[in-house]
Amino acid sequence: MSARNGVLSDTRELRVVGFLCNWCSYGGADTAGVARFEQPTDLRIIRVPCSGRIDPLFIMRALVSGADGVLVSGCHPRDCHYAEGNYYARRRLELLKQFLPITGIDPQRFEYTWVSASEGARWQEVVTKFTNRIHELGPAPRMQGGSGYDELCLKQIEEGVKQGPACPCHKERAL
Amino acid sequence: MRIGVFVCHCGSNIAATVDCPSVAQAAKLFPDVVFASDTMYACSEPGQDAIIQAIKEHRLDGVVVASCSPRMHEPTFRRALERAGLNRYMLEMANIREHVSWIGKNKELNTVKATELVRIAAAKLRLNTPLYANQFDVTKRVLVIGGGVAGIQAALDCADAGIQVIMVERDTSIGGKMAKLDKTFPTVDCSSCILGPKMVDVAQHPNITLYAASEVEEISGYVGNFDVKVRRRATYVNWDACTGCGLCMEKCPSKKSYDAFNEGVAPTAAIGISFPQAIPKKASINAEFCMKLQKGKCGVCAKICPTKCIDFEQQDTIVSEKVGAIVAATGYDLFDWTVYNQYGGGRYPDVVTSLQYERMMNASGPTAGHIKRPSDGKEPKRVVFIQCVGSRDKAVDRPYCSGFCCMYTAKQAVLTKDHIPDSDSYVFYMDIRSPGKGYDEFTRRAQEQYGVQYVRGRVSMIYPKGDVLVVRGADTLAGTQVEVEADLVVLAVGIESSKGAPHLAEKLRISYDHYGFFMEAHPKLKPVETNTAGVYLAGCCQGPKDIPTSVGQGSAAAAKVLTLFAKDKLESDPQISRVNQNRCVGCLKCTMTCPFGAVKDVKDRAGNTKAEVVETVCQGCGICTVTCPHGAIQLQHFTDNQILAEVNALCQPEMEF
Numbered sequence A: 001m002s003a004r005n006g007v008l009s010d011t012r013e014l015r016v017v018g019f020l021c022n023w024c025s026y027g028g029a030d031t032a033g034v035a036r037f038e039q040p041t042d043l044r045i046i047r048v049p050c051s052g053r054i055d056p057l058f059i060m061r062a063l064v065s066g067a068d069g070v071l072v073s074g075c076h077p078r079d080c081h082y083a084e085g086n087y088y089a090r091r092r093l094e095l096l097k098q099f100l101p102i103t104g105i106d107p108q109r110f111e112y113t114w115v116s117a118s119e120g121a122r123w124q125e126v127v128t129k130f131t132n133r134i135h136e137l138g139p140a141p142r143m144q145g146g147s148g149y150d151e152l153c154l155k156q157i158e159e160g161v162k163q164g165p166a167c168p169c170h171k172e173r174a175l
Numbered sequence B: 001m002r003i004g005v006f007v008c009h010c011g012s013n014i015a016a017t018v019d020c021p022s023v024a025q026a027a028k029l030f031p032d033v034v035f036a037s038d039t040m041y042a043c044s045e046p047g048q049d050a051i052i053q054a055i056k057e058h059r060l061d062g063v064v065v066a067s068c069s070p071r072m073h074e075p076t077f078r079r080a081l082e083r084a085g086l087n088r089y090m091l092e093m094a095n096i097r098e099h100v101s102w103i104g105k106n107k108e109l110n111t112v113k114a115t116e117l118v119r120i121a122a123a124k125l126r127l128n129t130p131l132y133a134n135q136f137d138v139t140k141r142v143l144v145i146g147g148g149v150a151g152i153q154a155a156l157d158c159a160d161a162g163i164q165v166i167m168v169e170r171d172t173s174i175g176g177k178m179a180k181l182d183k184t185f186p187t188v189d190c191s192s193c194i195l196g197p198k199m200v201d202v203a204q205h206p207n208i209t210l211y212a213a214s215e216v217e218e219i220s221g222y223v224g225n226f227d228v229k230v231r232r233r234a235t236y237v238n239w240d241a242c243t244g245c246g247l248c249m250e251k252c253p254s255k256k257s258y259d260a261f262n263e264g265v266a267p268t269a270a271i272g273i274s275f276p277q278a279i280p281k282k283a284s285i286n287a288e289f290c291m292k293l294q295k296g297k298c299g300v301c302a303k304i305c306p307t308k309c310i311d312f313e314q315q316d317t318i319v320s321e322k323v324g325a326i327v328a329a330t331g332y333d334l335f336d337w338t339v340y341n342q343y344g345g346g347r348y349p350d351v352v353t354s355l356q357y358e359r360m361m362n363a364s365g366p367t368a369g370h371i372k373r374p375s376d377g378k379e380p381k382r383v384v385f386i387q388c389v390g391s392r393d394k395a396v397d398r399p400y401c402s403g404f405c406c407m408y409t410a411k412q413a414v415l416t417k418d419h420i421p422d423s424d425s426y427v428f429y430m431d432i433r434s435p436g437k438g439y440d441e442f443t444r445r446a447q448e449q450y451g452v453q454y455v456r457g458r459v460s461m462i463y464p465k466g467d468v469l470v471v472r473g474a475d476t477l478a479g480t481q482v483e484v485e486a487d488l489v490v491l492a493v494g495i496e497s498s499k500g501a502p503h504l505a506e507k508l509r510i511s512y513d514h515y516g517f518f519m520e521a522h523p524k525l526k527p528v529e530t531n532t533a534g535v536y537l538a539g540c541c542q543g544p545k546d547i548p549t550s551v552g553q554g555s556a557a558a559a560k561v562l563t564l565f566a567k568d569k570l571e572s573d574p575q576i577s578r579v580n581q582n583r584c585v586g587c588l589k590c591t592m593t594c595p596f597g598a599v600k601d602v603k604d605r606a607g608n609t610k611a612e613v614v615e616t617v618c619q620g621c622g623i624c625t626v627t628c629p630h631g632a633i634q635l636q637h638f639t640d641n642q643i644l645a646e647v648n649a650l651c652q653p654e655m656e657f
């Protein structure tokens, strides 16, 4: 099946990765499916229990190894199934977003949002908008082969994101 | 590892837009996949048997099912694995229905996407390990939030089965909206005569503890072991001493207090019992109108109360309760119809809501059951009913149908004729929706036997002319404009979720929709369960419902609670975090981040600080996993390596099949 490069060249998909929390956004994507809300097919969804489970490392890994876009979605603020997971996610992901330009990755290729389990129509809109945005940006420049990144550098980036500064807005808690 | 892949057609649900045999074929090339096939209905009995047989035949130790959402059938397939002797966590699912076949029409693209989703699932599965559940004790007590008919039914069913019930009601009496109704459709029997005995049962049942004038303040814990804090609002009356004699009500000089029970049809005293059948039958003070509490003068009630139970110093109190399950039955409120300027926006006293009309017809209501116009107290001879006020109207963000207004409008029209035999009734409607036992017959009786005139069309405006109201609207069947002069207009106001419902949902950690109605776990198959284990729904908090359906759901919720409590021990979900003590450096960042306080610090043999997860408290969110700088605390079934394997399976420099 070499459909990706051959027959479908005019409707060529890009690699869009989604990280969705199980309780709200994955449910929202299901609701969109049940309602047969048509969406671009590029997105591949990885299910995690909570948006607070999403390590910025996962997103970096996706972006440096060929993803053209990464979409994260969790429960709306105050609605987290685990009380405050999405607040952690918001701080981590916002930091990552600020950090992306330093790594040479267009921050436009990454987005995070909130969709509840009942918001099928909203999910359709989010996916469509984000996929269209990625198509406008076109395929991401490949990191390997002369783009200046070596393994060590990559590791450091990952570590850096992970350790990040403690966040002052959340009392004594670590980021 | 030996992995088997099963690609489900789901009849034509998936197969119509995904080439399932090709997906299975491609899956055979993935690492460790030793068997792959497509199947018509994986979840059916033959489908599951085929999986079990393949596990045995090909000595599989992990299974990927590519089918519907795991939120739908993960438990089904996990059980199938268990029957084949595998650990239930050796299953991964690829959602190729909700996320593929139902949202895209291009078969080629869909097939590629489905294949990749299987690829992700297989990549993760390779790192799955068997997980085993532990057992923990269940507190066999249930909290019922809301004392309307749905909550009452749930409470009585549980209590009769020997379960301790804690009922929390926001108002000073249970009974909910049903207690306000005069008669019920389609039998036209007296509402309080059928509800009253049930309310008394709640009060007298040895297994029910009732907290009226109370609200749920805080909920923590998890299925089987919730800790609930209930705020008992100050009523300024010592309920232990109050006998419900009602003397205070007569003597209170502040007679202009808003009467919430009677929907404000007439004012009432600042102290009193909301209605004669109230349970508990205790007086309470409406602080807003009490002269003593507002201005420090008066205190008449305290002087005349024979049991000396008035306490102006009373404060809110908080009580703690332990329960194992929760039933939310918080009901509904009426839509605020005053946004409709064309109906007068609340300026015309003779435009009333259906619930107000209900109180006006009720023998124990403020008009003693005589229908009188609020403006001049005259008996109306011509009553116009307008349906769908705040229902099926996108303009006011209430596009849904409130379900029972067609029926109660017919009932009220019938009752109007009974009360005032020489009266005429008109009903402006959009469609008559009467799907229920005996319902359609009833609306027909209203028209044929009682001569209620039904006009199909919307009302464009109401305006006063002399001492009548002119109702102008369209008759879409006749294709003409109509004008009816009415003495009284009754609005069939639609319903919305009860005030503060989203707030409670957040405490319960359940989802709610755009309108504040609570989300059930599955719209068809799990209508009373929520996505939070141990929390169930009954009545209108989940969506508009009539009385029989609310009662049915109350019983259904009780059945779910009893099923949960049928076991002495519950199984904990082993998808929780675990600490690798060798990697843990004891920084305790995880302890600080965990929202549930599930990580405690312990000392190892050398006296070093280490983190340890308390199994029954951990909810499995994985927030700590991301926090740990050493990757020492890992959420089982969603470890860093497992998720990275999924990312790697998806993002490779050269994706080829």
Ligand code: SF4
Binding pocket: B579, B583, B584, B585, B586, B587, B588, B589, B590, B591, B610, B611, B627, B628, B629, B630, B631, B632, B633
């Ligand atoms: S965050 Fe990691 S290293 Fe720190 S105490 Fe927790 S498990 Fe140990």
Ligand code: SF4
Binding pocket: B576, B577, B593, B594, B595, B596, B597, B598, B599, B613, B617, B618, B619, B620, B621, B622, B623, B624, B625, B635
């Ligand atoms: S996964 Fe971690 S943060 Fe979440 S509840 Fe368990 S111990 Fe706490």
